[in-house]
Amino acid sequence: DVKVTQSSRYLVKRTGEKVFLECVQDMDHENMFWYRQDPGLGLRLIYFSYDVKMKEKGDIPEGYSVSREKKERFSLILESASTNQTSMYLCASSLGGVIRATEAFFGQGTRLTVV
Amino acid sequence: TQLLEQSPQFLSIQEGENLTVYCNSSSVFSSLQWYRQEPGEGPVLLVTVVTGGEVKKLKRLTFQFGDARKDSSLHITAAQPGDTGLYLCAGTRGGKLIFGQGTELSVKP
Numbered sequence: 001d002v003k004v005t006q007s008s009r010y011l012v013k014r015t016g017e018k019v020f021l022e023c024v025q026d027m028d029h030e031n032m033f034w035y036r037q038d039p040g041l042g043l044r045l046i047y048f049s050y051d052v053k054m055k056e057k058g059d060i061p062e063g064y065s066v067s068r069e070k071k072e073r074f075s076l077i078l079e080s081a082s083t084n085q086t087s088m089y090l091c092a093s094s095l096g097g098v099i100r101a102t103e104a105f106f107g108q109g110t111r112l113t114v115v
Numbered sequence: 116t117q118l119l120e121q122s123p124q125f126l127s128i129q130e131g132e133n134l135t136v137y138c139n140s141s142s143v144f145s146s147l148q149w150y151r152q153e154p155g156e157g158p159v160l161l162v163t164v165v166t167g168g169e170v171k172k173l174k175r176l177t178f179q180f181g182d183a184r185k186d187s188s189l190h191i192t193a194a195q196p197g198d199t200g201l202y203l204c205a206g207t208r209g210g211k212l213i214f215g216q217g218t219e220l221s222v223k224p
Contacts, residue, residue: 004157033212040124042203042216043158050210058211090157094212103148104205104212106157 006107019078023091030096032074037088119215127221138204152201
């Protein structure tokens, strides 16, 4: 059974803290994604990685960074958490493919609250 | 502005009714996908449409890709309470998977 695992379901952090969200996939997928989901806005892409140590900015990268040191792991870092980063964060992975979309598999999400 | 615009954003209907959800863009996509998300879970792929004019059926769900590959629709026949959820369309742009805002569907018994 394919799996994308996010390290926490719920997190509460204080403003200014450095926050790490971890995501691991067991499908040997090239692509990994980080999204945030807010009501009425759908899923907005924060960062995308198509290979180890490779990353590309998505639509809303400000305030975030990412790390992909191993193929199976993609980490999202909030350098200094702010209240407007309170959201549901979703990690996904998919097989490589630039032109046509392949199936993306999602983790269950991390609901982050910044107080 | 959203690259993929979905409508309607919210839909509340009675069991047995039919409905259509739309996904529109001013850009051409090589393929579009439809996902369904239930509360507390990540989205799950329903279908990928690739060819302009393509129609795919998944039980009571019918998916269509526009001839110009700029839009897609999802039609549900005789909706059931189990169809309740968030429906999302998605397309690839430069390898990045981009989503629409989603359509929140509620089917009441």
